[in-house]
Amino acid sequence: MSVRHDWYQSESKVVITVLLKNATEKNYAVKIGPKQIHMTADGYELTLSLLHPIVVERSSHKAFPSKVEITLAKETGERWQSLEQKPILVAPTIQTKNWDRLLNEEEKAEEKDAKGEEALNQLFKKIYSSSSPEVQKAMNKSFSESGGTVLSTNWSEVSKEKVTVKPPEGTEFREWEK
Template structure:
């Protein structure tokens, strides 16, 4: 059986309301100890380890048509932050974290890629690595020289490339042709 309970407090008491219809017919029973409350009904059991001690002799409970109201007399006038005392946290030893040297991992990955790449793929990887590790000025020179020369020149020298348009220089034994318009 699913039963809800709620609580409120004053300076001298804590009142717990257990929503339970026809509690008398369900044979409810309440047992109050200094730091614990235990209530049972036909198919219901509630056990609460109390945050602070109570004066058992001054505590009471009463059944109504839709609920059971349990009044606990506070031992001291302390405000309760919660009703229940939480179990003490258990300390667990965590394994020591190892720091990773990300630069070393990247370097190892690049070496693996270099070994796997052959021919044109190896050359493209080399250009990618040069481009990604270069200054913005070198990247600008590479972009300008490659695009203006139709892919026949790749320069990293901005002082040279930045002065004028890069001319097409096809490899020996080949000729450059414009696409027909």
């Protein structure tokens, strides 16, 4: 369990106040290093990585009834922007992408799709051009009335009524909004 703490500074020192009642009864211990403070007590722990180095020999700590006060001697009179240095986040190793290769793969996939679409269009053209006028009428009527969702070659079925829209499963058909 960690403890709450606060800090303030002067030109020559930094004072850290650790809010811990009866610290001496809780067997508190403070280790002061040039760039790190570590405090423990029964069930409590606080570790601080300091923003700037301090002079360990001139630093001290003292327990009061409601807190522990740690006084750190600054190595230089520099004003600290914060008590602790920001943790350095190490990014996971990122595999670099070969964008040119990915682009080429995407272009090849698009080419393949275009070739497949062109082949399908050629097939429909061949069916249409080699069909009887009755089959051509069925194809035209079914395709146009269904909004491109139905293509029938059966004129006797298509001629009876308007061809309804039949979108692919999992999709819905919407009228074009003007």
